[in-house]
Amino acid sequence: MKQNFTTVLEKNIEIKKEHVRFFTETIEVARISPLSFFEAGDSHYNNERFYWQNADNTLTLVGIGHASVLTSEATDNRFKEISTKWEKLSAALIKEDKDMEPVLFGGFSFDPESVKDSEWNEFPSAHFVVPSFQLVIKNGKTTISINLVTESENAVFQFDQLRDERDRLIHIAQVNDFNPSVKPTVLSIDERAKENYIQAVTDVTNQIKNGEAEKVVIARAIKLNFENEVSAVSALHHISNEQQESYHFGLQKDGQLFFGATPERLIEVTKGRAFSACVAGSIGRGKTAVEDRELGEELLGDNKNRVEHHYVVDMISRVFNEFCTDISMPKMPKLMKIRDIQHLFTPIEGKLEKGVDIFSLVEALHPTPALGGVPYETSKMIIREKENMDRGYYAAPIGWTDTLGNGEFAVAIRSALLDGDKAYLYAGGGIVADSEAKNEYDETWVKFRPVLRALGGKLNG
Template sequence: MSSPALVRPHPVHRAADLLAAYLPGSFYYSSTTGSLLADGVHATVRAPHGTRARAAAEALDAASVLGVGDPVVVGAIGFRPDAETSLVVPAVVRRAGAPGTDGPVAATGSASWSITPRPEPEVYAEGVRRALALIDDGELGKVVLARCLELTADQPVGVPALLTRLVRLNPAAHAFAVDVSAPGDPAPRTLVGASPELLVSRRGHEVVANPLAGSLPRVADEAENRRRVAALLASAKDRAEHAHVSAQVAEVLGRFCTDLDVPEPTVIGTPTMWHLSTRITGRLARPDDPGASALALAEALHPTPAVCGVPVERARAAIAELEPEDRGYYSGLVGWTDASGDGEWVVTIRSAEVCDRTVRLFAGAGIVAGSDPAAEVVETSAKFRTLLRALGLEVSA
């Protein structure tokens, strides 16, 4: 079963041209299914948690009536129910095939950086220990704890070059750049990243979700990588963590789908990590129902235990208590939905918010019984490497 294609039968643009045409303020999204570049704002979609899909459908209907050709809603939604959102119907949309893997990698520039961990790694490890105490007391089955790096350069950060490097260095990822500027920001703010995790895609009757949970860092030695892949598949702790996620995703999609297929997990790799992965597929019972659009499915799924925990509300409360930094858009969702309800939304991980000279990036780890605080620090450090490599930094985090 395939993901929804961003590509029309005869795309008139080249993927490389769309990537080269991106400028801050545009919306860019690409994956192995295609590329999309959107510019301008025909309408802004504002609605509270749980009603965004309906508001998006109404905005798409209104755009169609006003003659907007092939309207889509694009943007991002933050982690918390009351978090920021940036959803719009753009004025112009261009599509192309998937980005190639042989294009030029933009230079990183010559910026000098200062890096501030928020919190310090030892404070994060103490937060993991506090989370384990909640798990031992039976309050939680799992909680995902994140930490932040704040990077400050001696010159403005070039978002187009950063996006290009993310696309080229992570060819299998879902790459994105979204304007998430808000009142009070000292300069335009852009959410940019290369997520490996598909929250949900929809094409007609077909639905696909690909939750990831249970991870180990990737290393240079291929023999050691093979050992780590085998260890993930054999790990009772990691498989239990993954089962929390895949079961919840299957339960939610089961409300909308027939013929749901939930296979045994496999291991997928990114340039920096190995992840347990389950590709869940299903067939929508009522694809014409506006309540079964790609965005509606994404709202129903978010937040999965891959970024929050089990049970959800207690995990959210623990995150608010144990994480000193507001996640913002990190571990939310980013993507697109069209007037037919088709679309693709991914989990906002391996991402950063860029504002002038400042880059804020987050990484999280799933805490379950048996988690080791020091190992979770190592895991989050490895997850930072996607953005750090794209920025030209190879540092210990």
């Protein structure tokens, strides 16, 4: 295998030096824990790792190191900018048929024009990475790929070094103990601008009653202070262990980890077909099966939640009608039940029109009314005025795509930004004409709960 691939490399050395070349090589390995592989990169790549697992646990991705970083500071064309850069890089790919497709992983900020001096200062409008070492667990098969993006004439030597490093990482992941069973110790929880949030909900409710908008999502944040620094792998271990029905994600940058467990898929593209999910409207879980069923029935029949859900269904179906054919969507919502909350849920799928890529859909779908509002331009201005915080990557698209155009993005809710011995947690809710500030405030605590519990915090003390 090494000899054959080295020959492939050598054949392409004659390309002019200024031309970028993108090489990849894949080996199959015995199944190893993805979090053990993530942790294996801690000492050398502490700020250059990502983690992803889809909701049905059929795909897990771990990236270590940066073969290439694609970013954008743009406000208007950031989706197209990342798409164009990835298309150009993908065109330079040199691989054998048996090798896995390289993956690009990352996310966008919620609103690049609302940036304030905040904990999100190190995160640009868009941040995506191609990992040097890419673990993929798909349908029970585990592979590890090396990705090299280079203009150097010494590509063969560089790749040999990467092979040695890949073997070192695999060895650490397979033989070292990994058991982050103890949760962090929380010293205190700070509610950030609680009074501002309560007033914002009241003001926005009145604006909606006055006809200025139909729905506006208002979010808030809390800050956890820990006794010691919290490791990235510990946070990912606990959130993925406790929220098994959700998408799990983690993206490191400059000493921080943005992570979470979201129930909401924004878009998936597989072999030319697109899949999305309309998720809006929520209620808590019952203490018993009977109570849980009663709450679910209450949610299905609740006018406020059904209206919220309709906004999302209407918007996503319009996007699919623009970009897809052969569209399928049920007429009535179902219940999506996860550990701490249940949502109204309507799936939708269709066949992509020619020339449409996943970033086109991400741009068209972000933000859905479940995270922004209706109409969006009006709600966006209200959010900037009333929310008084930088959402950063919270409630924004995070996910991956590959060089064939397949990929999946989720909406980064139920999330937090971990920064050493502190973490910032985010939650929000849709405000409509009959919203009540106290009920909305209480609902944010339900949405804080998954990440709060994973980080060792408790509600009501």
